[in-house]
Amino acid sequence: MKILVCISNVPDTTTKITFTNDNTEFNTSGVQYIVNPYDEIALSRAIELTEGGKGTVTVINVGEAGNDPTIRKALAIGADDAVRVNAAPRDAYFVAKQIAEYAKDKDFNIILTGRESIDYNGNQVAAMVGEFLDIPSISIIKKLDVDGDTATIEREIEGGKEVLTVSGKFIASCAEGVAEPKIPNMRGIMSARTKPLVVVDAVAIEEVTKVTKYETPAPRGTVKLIPADQTESLIGLLHSEAKVI
Amino acid sequence: MSVLVYVEQAEGKFKKSVFEAVSYAKAIADQQSTNLTAISIGDVADSELKELGKYGASKVLNVSADQLKTFVNQAYASVIAAAAEKEGADIVVLSNSFSGKGLAPRIAVKLKAGLADGAVELPNTDGKFSVKKTAFSGKAFAITELTSANKVIALNPNAFGVKENATDAAIEAFTADVKQSDLGTVIKEIVRATDKVSLPDAELVVSAGRGLKGPENWGMIEELAGLLGAATACSKPVSDADWRPHSEHVGQTGIAISPNLYIAIGISGAIQHLAGVSSSKVIVVINKDPEAPFFKVADYGIVGDAFEVVPKLIEALKAHKG
Numbered sequence: 001m002k003i004l005v006c007i008s009n010v011p012d013t014t015t016k017i018t019f020t021n022d023n024t025e026f027n028t029s030g031v032q033y034i035v036n037p038y039d040e041i042a043l044s045r046a047i048e049l050t051e052g053g054k055g056t057v058t059v060i061n062v063g064e065a066g067n068d069p070t071i072r073k074a075l076a077i078g079a080d081d082a083v084r085v086n087a088a089p090r091d092a093y094f095v096a097k098q099i100a101e102y103a104k105d106k107d108f109n110i111i112l113t114g115r116e117s118i119d120y121n122g123n124q125v126a127a128m129v130g131e132f133l134d135i136p137s138i139s140i141i142k143k144l145d146v147d148g149d150t151a152t153i154e155r156e157i158e159g160g161k162e163v164l165t166v167s168g169k170f171i172a173s174c175a176e177g178v179a180e181p182k183i184p185n186m187r188g189i190m191s192a193r194t195k196p197l198v199v200v201d202a203v204a205i206e207e208v209t210k211v212t213k214y215e216t217p218a219p220r221g222t223v224k225l226i227p228a229d230q231t232e233s234l235i236g237l238l239h240s241e242a243k244v245i
Numbered sequence: 246m247s248v249l250v251y252v253e254q255a256e257g258k259f260k261k262s263v264f265e266a267v268s269y270a271k272a273i274a275d276q277q278s279t280n281l282t283a284i285s286i287g288d289v290a291d292s293e294l295k296e297l298g299k300y301g302a303s304k305v306l307n308v309s310a311d312q313l314k315t316f317v318n319q320a321y322a323s324v325i326a327a328a329a330e331k332e333g334a335d336i337v338v339l340s341n342s343f344s345g346k347g348l349a350p351r352i353a354v355k356l357k358a359g360l361a362d363g364a365v366e367l368p369n370t371d372g373k374f375s376v377k378k379t380a381f382s383g384k385a386f387a388i389t390e391l392t393s394a395n396k397v398i399a400l401n402p403n404a405f406g407v408k409e410n411a412t413d414a415a416i417e418a419f420t421a422d423v424k425q426s427d428l429g430t431v432i433k434e435i436v437r438a439t440d441k442v443s444l445p446d447a448e449l450v451v452s453a454g455r456g457l458k459g460p461e462n463w464g465m466i467e468e469l470a471g472l473l474g475a476a477t478a479c480s481k482p483v484s485d486a487d488w489r490p491h492s493e494h495v496g497q498t499g500i501a502i503s504p505n506l507y508i509a510i511g512i513s514g515a516i517q518h519l520a521g522v523s524s525s526k527v528i529v530v531i532n533k534d535p536e537a538p539f540f541k542v543a544d545y546g547i548v549g550d551a552f553e554v555v556p557k558l559i560e561a562l563k564a565h566k567g
Contacts (some may be wrong), residue, residue, distance in 0.1 A: 013497050013517045017384040037498045092360070093353065118382050118497055122362050127318070127350035136319055136429035139347035142491070152433075156492060157343050158255070159443030162316070163434040170429065176484070176491040176499070208359035208393040212375060215386040217523055223530070223540050228549030232561035234529065237545060239565065242527045244506040245449065245473060 001055030001146070003046040004108040005079065006099055006125060008036040008089075008117040009063055009070040019214045026119075026214070035073050037181070038114025038174060045179035046112055047078040049146055055109075056080045060102060062095045064088055068197065075192035076184035082195065087202035091209045092120070096128030101203050104133060110151070111171040115140045126173035136170040142177035248274040249334035251325050252285045252297060252305075253344055255437075259293060261407060262340045262446045264300050268408040269367070269400050270338035271301025276370050277336070282306060284328045284419065286313050286321055291416055298414030300407065306332075306419035312428060315435075316344055320427040322351035327421035329356060329395075341399035342445065349399045359391035362399040365503075365524070382497040382520040402446035403503045444493060447476035450504045450525075452495060454480035454518075456511020456532065456551055460488035465555045466510065472562045478502070480512045496521035511551045514539025531555070 011017070012032040020027045035043070046057045059079040061071050064086065071082045085098040103111060116123035123139060130137025142161065143154035150167045156175065184192070226234050238245045250270035252263045267283060274281040283302040285294060287309070294305045306328055313320060325348065329337050337352055339345045341363055353360035361368075361376035365386065369375045373390050376398055380387040444450065451470040457463065463477075470477045477493060484494035495502050497517040507525035512518060514530070514537055522528070523542060530543035533550050540546045547554050 011381075016516070017381045019385070092350070096350070096354070120380055120387070121382055121501070122350075122360075123346045124350040124353075124360060124362060127347050128354050130319070131322070131351040131354035134426065137347065137351065138318065138430060140343055155343070157435070157437070158260075158445055159439075159441060160435065160437035161492075162432055163436075164430050164432045166430045168429065176494065206357070206393070208353075208357070208391065209361070210390045210392055211387045212373075212390050213388040214380070215377070215388065216384070217386070220528075220542055220544065223543040223546045225540075225546045225548065228547055228554060231547060231549070231554050231557040232564075234545060234547065234558065235561040235565045238506065238527070238529070242506070242544065244527050 001050055001110070002108045003050060003055060003057050004103055004111045005039065005043045005046050005057060005059045006111065006113040007039040007043065007059050007061050007071070007074050008114070008119070009033050009061060009067040010036045010117050010119045013037065013118065017216070023214050024212065033070055035070050036114050036117045038116060040077065040181040041176065041178050042112035042114050042174040043074055043077055043079060044182040045144055045174060047182060048179055058083060060085065060099055062087060062089045062098045062202070071197060072192045073184065075195045075197070076188040077182050078188060080195065082197040084197065084199050085202050086199050090207065092122045092124035092128060093208050094205055096125045096132060097205045098202050099125070100129050100132035102200060103129070109169060110146070113171070113173045115173045115175040123173060126171050130171045136166050138164065138166065138170065138172040140175050141172045142175055144172065144174070144178055246277065246335045247279045247332055248277065248281050248336045248338065249329050249332055250281060250283050250302065251337065251339040251348070252283050253340060253342060254285060254287050254289050257289050257293065259296065260446065262342060262402040264407045265402065265405050266338055266340045266400050267297055267300040267302055268410070269405045271410050272367055272408070273336060273338065274301070276368070280304070282332050282334065284308065284325055286324060288314060294416050295414055298412045299409055301410035301412050302414050303412050305414045305416045307416055308419050308421070310420060310423070312423060315432045317428055317430055318347045319351065319429060320423045322348050322355060323423060323427050324421045326352050326355035328419060335395050337397045339399055341401050345399050349397050353397040356395040356397065357393060358395035358397045359393040360397045360399070361389050361391060364398050364400050365404040368398070379501065379524070383501045383523050384520045401503060403448065403505065442474060442476040444476040444478055445500060445502060447502070447504050449473050449475035449506045450478050450502060451475045451508045451510070452478035452480070452512060453483070453510040454512030455482050463489070465559065469555060469559055469562070472559065472566070480518050509539055510555060512539060513537045514542065
């Protein structure tokens with residue numbers, strides 16, 4: 001079984017998000033980058049499914065050389081080899097096209113991503129890769145089991161879940177529940193330095209979206225504190241002042 | 246050109262988030278001086294389809310092929326893209342629901358369209374076509390210009406609201422060729438908790454954190470939520486400890502929500518949690534620590550012990566409801 005896991009290089013979850021250049025660029029100064037947490041879940045499940053000589057896990061990232069430490073982290077967690085498509089990731093459409101171009105003749109049985117990257121939150125790449133490769137895509141999955149050529153998947157729906165099966169090649173985006181994120185051990189960290197990391201060129205593609213500006217949420221007014229012994233007055237305020245109940 | 250909106254049904258019914266998407270798509274159609282067509286896939290009665298007219302759809306395409314009765318991502322995307330082409334629709338709108346998140350990117354690739362997902366406002370069509378969408382897990386918004394001729398927009402629940410716009414909707418049967426390879430996924434089971442409000446599109450949410458001390462103490466949270474008609478949610482440490490299911494985890498690595506009211510009980514308000522809830526319209530924080538960072542972004546706050554405050558709220562709510 002050959003599994004391809006797509007990983008994003010994203011700001012650490014504790015990052016305070018600010019912008020520069022008249023709010024047109026994300027301020028990267030002082031930002032720590034990590035493997036996107038959902039992609040770690042996908043990677044961890046891929047490793048579990050291939051453990052004990054049952055297959056191999058390749059990670060792919062679309063980005064510039066600055067992403068290599070994040071890719072090495074994925075190798076330390078347990079991926080066998082890595083590919084970096086050498087280009088600044090313009091948008092999900094661009095990234096998905098690069099991944100599809102790389103994967104189309106490599107015969108991966110399964111491609112996994114995280115449910116979304118925690119920077120642009122698109123949850124677009126998996127389904128776009130699926131469309132470019134003309135294979136099924138299942139978004140926001142909570143469980144993944146593989147038996148021979150058939151995978152059984154649970155995906156989240158509003159107020160519940162759906163259980164489905166898929167045979168043959170597919171791509172899925174993973175959410176919490178698919179696996180516990182693995183933490184690299186010392187041996188993994190050492191071996192990651194020498195595992196293959198291949199750099200390939202990007203293909204040209206038309207532009208379909210462009211972020212022109214960022215905004216931060218408007219600050220809220222100061223909190224109206226209600227003394228604990230007047231708790232019941234909150235209900236009245238929510239009804240007549242805030243008008244939400 | 247025209248605007249096409251995909252209306253997702255669950256068990257033959259449309260939810261509020263669908264009527265929101267139709268209202269939003271109608272407003273875009275008005276911006277573009279064109280008409281709005283809706284497309285429904287699956288078993289939906291004509292009387293329910295007619296409801297879409299209330300929010301401005303002048304035509305409803307009804308797809309009821311047997312093989313499309315339950316959701317198949319790939320096939321649904323093919324049918325919606327085929328409808329867009331047939332209708333000459335250059336803008337496709339859908340809800341940013343779990344299924345919508347799977348469909349929108351496939352439709353975008355088929356139509357070579359730019360996709361704005363998580364849209365929170367009407368597009369700015371002043372010369373360009375730009376959509377404000379959530380980014381950095383609720384810590385920011387990105388104004389995204391769709392530079393392609395075709396455009397796909399996935400609207401966040403509770404972002405636009407439902408706006409009535411009475412139109413007589415003409416219902417037409419629609420069929421499109423579905424390739425066998427588009428039917429690769431087979432649904433075995435659908436489990437829906439019918440007695441609970443679904444969290445992603447809930448208008449009211451009651452959420453609790455580690456301050457509750459253990460899963461056995463969630464009875465009062467569920468009672469409060471039940472009285473309000475609210476969905477229940479939790480913080481990451483709570484779902485990590487398996488006190489509550491992962492599907493209730495809101496925050497940066499859980500789901501992002503924007504209800505009208507978010508009540509946070511015993512949650513300190515770490516930056517990762519705030520990211521997922523900061524676009525809630527009204528935030529109430531109940532915490533015994535007056536220094537909890539959550540109070541800085543709250544509209545109403547009670548400094549007190551959840552085990553004393555919540556039962557009082559339940560009593561007050563019962564009295565309020567009479």
